[in-house]
Ligand code: GTP
């Protein structure tokens with residue numbers, strides 16, 4: 001799957017702009033700055049496919065990428081704190097929630113969590129929404145290259161405890177680094193199974 005072409009399809013700012021729900025779709029959700037866009041770039045081996053930056057609130061639209069013309073990968077705007085005007089942030093939060101709860105071809109949501117911090121209350125809010133919408137989700141820890149072993153274990157533990165409360169959560173957590181490449185093969189294999 002990942003040997004095929006990957007292309008940017010479109011950025012969407014309203015539900016009526018979504019492309020037809022005609023193929024399996026996998027999305028990347030998480031707090032602003034957690035590393036969603038970077039992970040899509042790392043997975044696809046394309047450095048600047050999705051725009052990443054150190055400013056929380058970089059991704060402000062729902063960005064669709066086609067993978068080998070058979071799957072959609074979706075880069076979502078972040079939730080939580082963002083450096084952007086409030087009305088804009090509120091608009092994309094509404095869109096994000098509508099998308100997560102109402103996309104019929106969404107096979108799995110990866111919920112990205114910073115390995116240094118573990119799952120936070122805002123993550124739980126999104127997990128609750130995914131439970132209600134019966135969207136299976138999987139926690140992906142990011143920035144593994146930045147965390148000390150002890151802190152990593154602590155945030156894995158916090159995150160495991162949170163996941164246990166959510167019926168739509170897939171129990172296994174994937175530890176990743178977009179910088180060093182950890183976990184990328186595992187994620188590619190998970191995505192390749194989705195049909
Ligand atoms: P928003 O679009 O603002 O919600 O952020 P995002 O979740 O898409 O995060 P983005 O990919 O833009 O990354 C945020 C910052 O974290 C950037 O400066 C990245 O270079 C950095 N970053 C992302 N992943 C990693 C990683 O695995 N390791 C390290 N060291 N830095 C990372």
Ligand code: MG
Nearest residue numbers: 036037058059
């Ligand atoms: Mg982004």
